[in-house]
Amino acid sequence: MTHPNDIERYELCNECGGLCCALYLAHDEDGAYIGEGWLEEYIELWIERLSASGALGFDADGRMVAGTAGIEPLHDPRLSHRPDAVGEAYRATLPGWIDVRKCQFCHPETGCLLPREFRATICGEWVCELWETSAAETNGASR
Numbered sequence: 001m002t003h004p005n006d007i008e009r010y011e012l013c014n015e016c017g018g019l020c021c022a023l024y025l026a027h028d029e030d031g032a033y034i035g036e037g038w039l040e041e042y043i044e045l046w047i048e049r050l051s052a053s054g055a056l057g058f059d060a061d062g063r064m065v066a067g068t069a070g071i072e073p074l075h076d077p078r079l080s081h082r083p084d085a086v087g088e089a090y091r092a093t094l095p096g097w098i099d100v101r102k103c104q105f106c107h108p109e110t111g112c113l114l115p116r117e118f119r120a121t122i123c124g125e126w127v128c129e130l131w132e133t134s135a136a137e138t139n140g141a142s143r
């Protein structure tokens with residue numbers, strides 16, 4: 001599992017399992033739905049981000065496809081999170097290893113499938129608390 005930004009902290013991120021790419025985590029620990037009021041807009045926000053970066057494209061029927069990056073999205077969150085029969089039918093077509101809680105370009109084992117230049121801008125900027133702590137420890141140890 002690799003981190004989205006320019007520096008790899010393979011062990012840290014592998015242990016975490018890529019939580020920062022779990023964009024569509026819409027259920028709590030007990031399995032209750034918590035996506036009400038934010039998930040739909042958030043999916044749209046990430047469509048804008050990933051379209052702007054060249055990762056996502058759309059075909060003539062509005063289907064989500066590979067952008068100029070040439071990498072097919074693993075799922076379409078507009079469908080994979082639909083709480084109705086259409087969503088259910090779509091989810092049934094997805095291979096079991098695809099994790100729809102994650103970004104459509106996040107492979108559950110290896111992390112982001114996109115070359116860095118095609119990731120959303122925020123992916124190269126954002127770091128989690130664990131990352132900051134580990135970076136501080138690494139810097140402290142080298143002094």
Ligand code: SF4
Pocket residue numbers: 002003012013014016017018019020021127128129130131
């Ligand atoms: S940056 Fe943080 S949240 Fe993201 S994969 Fe690494 S440890 Fe996990």
Ligand code: SF4
Pocket residue numbers: 003004020021023103104105106107111112113114119120123
């Ligand atoms: S584009 Fe890549 S780095 Fe950014 S959220 Fe998606 S999987 Fe993670």
